[in-house]
Amino acid sequence: MKKLVALLLTLVMALSMVLTAASAETELKIYLFGEAQNMDKVLARFYAESGLGIKLNLVWNTGADHREKMPLLIGNEEPCDLVFDAYWMNLATMIKQEMYADISSYFHNDAYPGLKAAFSESYLAQVTEADGAIYALPITQAPNDLQCIFYREDLAQKYGITIDSLESLEAYFKAVKENEPDMVAPLGIGGGRALYYLDSDIMEKRLANVFEFSGTGTAVGMEFEVAISEDGKTVLGAGAIGAPDAYYANFPAPYNTNTRSERAITKLTKWAQYTQANSITEEDAKNNLFFTGLCAAIEGNISGYETCKAEIEKIQDAKLGMFVYNDGLRNRTPGYFVTSGQTAWNFLCVPYYSQNIDAAMQFIDWIFQSPENHDLFELGIAGEDFTLNDAGEYTKLTGSNVYTFPGYELTWNPNFIRTNANLDDQVKALVKYMNDPTSYTASAVDGFTFDNQATPALATAYAAVTAVQSEYIRPLMHGTYGADTAAMLAEYWDKASAAGIETVRQAVMEQVQAFLDAHGK
Amino acid sequence: MPQSNTAVPKPIPKQRFLREMKQNGFLYLLTLPGILFFFVFSYVPMGGLVIAFQDYSMRYGIFGSRFNGVDNFKFLFQTGDIWRVTGNTLFLNILFILFTTLMSVFLAVLFSEVRSRGFKRITQSISILPNFVSWTVIALFLDAFIDPTTGMLAKWLARMGYPVDFYANAAVWPTLLVFLRIWQGAGYGAIVYIATIVGIDPQIYEAADIDGATRLQKIFRITIPILKPTIILMTLFGVGRIFYGDFGMIYALVGDNSLLFKTTDVIDTYVYRMMRMLRNYGMSAATGMFQSVLGFLFIMVVNWLARKLEPDSALF
Numbered sequence: 001m002k003k004l005v006a007l008l009l010t011l012v013m014a015l016s017m018v019l020t021a022a023s024a025e026t027e028l029k030i031y032l033f034g035e036a037q038n039m040d041k042v043l044a045r046f047y048a049e050s051g052l053g054i055k056l057n058l059v060w061n062t063g064a065d066h067r068e069k070m071p072l073l074i075g076n077e078e079p080c081d082l083v084f085d086a087y088w089m090n091l092a093t094m095i096k097q098e099m100y101a102d103i104s105s106y107f108h109n110d111a112y113p114g115l116k117a118a119f120s121e122s123y124l125a126q127v128t129e130a131d132g133a134i135y136a137l138p139i140t141q142a143p144n145d146l147q148c149i150f151y152r153e154d155l156a157q158k159y160g161i162t163i164d165s166l167e168s169l170e171a172y173f174k175a176v177k178e179n180e181p182d183m184v185a186p187l188g189i190g191g192g193r194a195l196y197y198l199d200s201d202i203m204e205k206r207l208a209n210v211f212e213f214s215g216t217g218t219a220v221g222m223e224f225e226v227a228i229s230e231d232g233k234t235v236l237g238a239g240a241i242g243a244p245d246a247y248y249a250n251f252p253a254p255y256n257t258n259t260r261s262e263r264a265i266t267k268l269t270k271w272a273q274y275t276q277a278n279s280i281t282e283e284d285a286k287n288n289l290f291f292t293g294l295c296a297a298i299e300g301n302i303s304g305y306e307t308c309k310a311e312i313e314k315i316q317d318a319k320l321g322m323f324v325y326n327d328g329l330r331n332r333t334p335g336y337f338v339t340s341g342q343t344a345w346n347f348l349c350v351p352y353y354s355q356n357i358d359a360a361m362q363f364i365d366w367i368f369q370s371p372e373n374h375d376l377f378e379l380g381i382a383g384e385d386f387t388l389n390d391a392g393e394y395t396k397l398t399g400s401n402v403y404t405f406p407g408y409e410l411t412w413n414p415n416f417i418r419t420n421a422n423l424d425d426q427v428k429a430l431v432k433y434m435n436d437p438t439s440y441t442a443s444a445v446d447g448f449t450f451d452n453q454a455t456p457a458l459a460t461a462y463a464a465v466t467a468v469q470s471e472y473i474r475p476l477m478h479g480t481y482g483a484d485t486a487a488m489l490a491e492y493w494d495k496a497s498a499a500g501i502e503t504v505r506q507a508v509m510e511q512v513q514a515f516l517d518a519h520g521k
Numbered sequence: 522m523p524q525s526n527t528a529v530p531k532p533i534p535k536q537r538f539l540r541e542m543k544q545n546g547f548l549y550l551l552t553l554p555g556i557l558f559f560f561v562f563s564y565v566p567m568g569g570l571v572i573a574f575q576d577y578s579m580r581y582g583i584f585g586s587r588f589n590g591v592d593n594f595k596f597l598f599q600t601g602d603i604w605r606v607t608g609n610t611l612f613l614n615i616l617f618i619l620f621t622t623l624m625s626v627f628l629a630v631l632f633s634e635v636r637s638r639g640f641k642r643i644t645q646s647i648s649i650l651p652n653f654v655s656w657t658v659i660a661l662f663l664d665a666f667i668d669p670t671t672g673m674l675a676k677w678l679a680r681m682g683y684p685v686d687f688y689a690n691a692a693v694w695p696t697l698l699v700f701l702r703i704w705q706g707a708g709y710g711a712i713v714y715i716a717t718i719v720g721i722d723p724q725i726y727e728a729a730d731i732d733g734a735t736r737l738q739k740i741f742r743i744t745i746p747i748l749k750p751t752i753i754l755m756t757l758f759g760v761g762r763i764f765y766g767d768f769g770m771i772y773a774l775v776g777d778n779s780l781l782f783k784t785t786d787v788i789d790t791y792v793y794r795m796m797r798m799l800r801n802y803g804m805s806a807a808t809g810m811f812q813s814v815l816g817f818l819f820i821m822v823v824n825w826l827a828r829k830l831e832p833d834s835a836l837f
């Protein structure tokens with residue numbers, strides 16, 4: 001009897017080993033942030049249709065966790081084959097620390113037709129290093145997202161206000177502040193995002209060859225602005241918030257004074273009277289305030305329109321309105337979009353130690369092999385999760401079983417754009433404008449990224465300045481200092497100067513000049 | 522006049538060591554788990570401090586990264602921030618140690634004076650309970666009190682004509698933090714003192730009763746003096762950790778609210794923020810090492826002082 005049992009067990013073990021060997025699959029561990037819903041059916045369809053023998057293991061972090069967790073996880077060589085990263089997360093540091101694999105050989109490669117079709121040389125230019133290496137796969141539809149204010153159209157109608165200018169926006173805020181006591185504020189803003197680009201002239205400055213570069217300061221608002229000559233060959237000067245006007249002397253008029261400081265003193269403090277108290281510690285204004293009806297507007301990007309609309313309509317009688325506050329962009333002026341250094345915002349990377357680089361690239365290649373494949377991951381299963389009209393525009397179906405996925409982390413690509421058929425005409429026109437290459441003017445600094453660790457002296461100064469900025473950035477960008485803003489700016493600049501901000505400024509100018517010299521634009 | 526050398530010759534160290542082991546070997550064996558614990562979790566990780574002197578690369582690790590001397594320490598002193606956060610760490614911890622010790626002793630004396638055992642048990646349990654509430658939860662409680670628009674305390678103060686924007690006013694936070702620290706830790710801290718009081722010989726109190734001592738006199742002339750070595754010992758333990766600014770508490774309560782950094786930014790929160798913003802492990806390790814060295818020097822000085830003032834209370 002014992003022998004029989006032993007024989008049976010041996011047979012079962014042998015059979016399982018044979019079966020395992022026969023179904024050898026590669027499992028890709030992919031780290032993204034946010035969440036997808038009802039993804040199993042899409043994965044099942046992918047497994048059935050692709051024939052690649054690739055299984056996907058998607059791990060979802062929260063946004064804040066993703067930024068902090070991934071460098072440690074990858075530094076520890078934990079299993080990971082694809083990871084979302086961006087310059088606004090850890091990309092620059094991770095590339096400098098050689099944490100990502102070179103994936104350049106997979107592009108313009110006939111063995112990967114999907115990648116070849118979706119990733120043109122110009123699209124990859126920004127991520128192509130001087131030696132031809134590519135460490136990050138850009139995931140973006142257009143080089144810029146259209147910044148806007150999402151507001152409650154029902155409340156605007158209630159107070160008889162049509163929002164078509166900054167003045168009417170302020171009138172709306174005033175009306176809400178005076179008449180909606182249950183709301184905590186007319187405008188909800190997040191601690192980190194602050195009053196982003198509201199009432200700024202960032203695009204006009206870029207058109208005048210004044211560029212701001214992320215990575216040269218702690219966050220939006222604290223970076224250096226660099227003026228470049230009209231021929232795009234010479235750096236004219238660089239300045240930052242708090243700097244004396246003398247730094248801006250060589251900038252083109254009307255930007256030859258410190259307009260960043262001016263915005264902080266006059267504009268941000270003005271808008272701050274309509275934001276919630278204690279805004280600098282707010283972690284998620286959109287979900288905590290706007291979607292719950294506790295504020296009447298938030299700042300956002302047009303790519304978030306559909307989500308906002310769906311969430312706002314859950315509030316009784318509420319309707320979503322959208323206002324693009326930059327006149328040139330709202331009026332869809334051709335060539336009004338100018339990029340500053342980066343032409344893509346989101347990226348996928350493969351850790352250097354991954355044993356499944358081929359499989360990871362095969363998976364991405366499969367997505368871009370056909371619109372149907374792409375639709376599967378971006379929109380779900382046709383007829384079940386979405387439908388397409390004759391113009392190729394999609395309608396998302398509703399129901400608890402519907403698939404949702406943050407396409408900006410995997411599927412967005414300028415050659416694979418589908419528009420929502422149900423957007424109202426104004427929004428649809430703006431989305432088309434944003435995705436149209438003729439809306440953009442190429443700049444001399446496209447592809448430039450600042451290396452804040454280039455020399456030990458720069459690394460030290462950058463760290464010291466960052467420490468100083470960490471104390472001032474939020475109150476300044478939230479307009480919290482009010483009437484004391486000018487004094488606090490002076491205090492900030494004194495401390496930043498002592499910390500070595502001049503070293504950073506010189507490095508910014510030198511690196512931009514070196515980039516212009518090398519690229520000869 | 523020369524003295525004859527009649528003293529017994531001292532055993533050589535090896536003999537002394539063997540004799541000691543023979544006599545107290547079992548006791549030394551009992552200390553082994555503790556020694557191992559500190560060796561593994563406190564001494565072995567010190568090897569990682571080498572990162573503070575390296576241009577640390579995550580890819581190449583400790584053994585493959587380039588040494589860069591003291592470059593990682595320079596940024597600390599370039600801003601002057603380190604002195605501010607060191608000052609805050611010291612100031613807040615001194616307040617915490619002082620007030621929680623006072624309150625713990627006060628509570629211990631109160632509990633020991635209560636005659637009703639049922640009442641004593643209930644009140645003691647209630648006073649210990651906050652120790653088990655996490656700082657994240659306490660932060661939520663606090664928000665319900667001090668939020669400028671919805672907080673009960675903030676609204677009440679505003680109605681009384683004393684509006685205080687707690688989240689924008691750095692000056693009120695040391696008081697607020699001390700209050701919370703007392704609420705959270707004083708009851709738990711009282712346990713040690715209660716145990717000491719329970720151990721006091723009742724005959725001393727009986728003798729005092731015969732001498733006609735009042736209750737207050739017994740407290741101040743018997744209980745407190747007997748508690749003194751325990752108080753000094755517990756204070757020394759607290760001082761030993763004085764450069765660890767209780768990250769869990771301060772970050773949960775203050776977060777990234779830079780308006781409050783002037784009084785609440787301590788070395789721990791500073792290190793964490795720099796780590797998040799710079800992603801520079803070398804510089805973060807340098808800040809951490811600076812914290813450890815200061816802590817070590819501080820405990821040596823305090824112990825030296827304790828030995829001078831009360832030799833029995835010194836740690837070593």
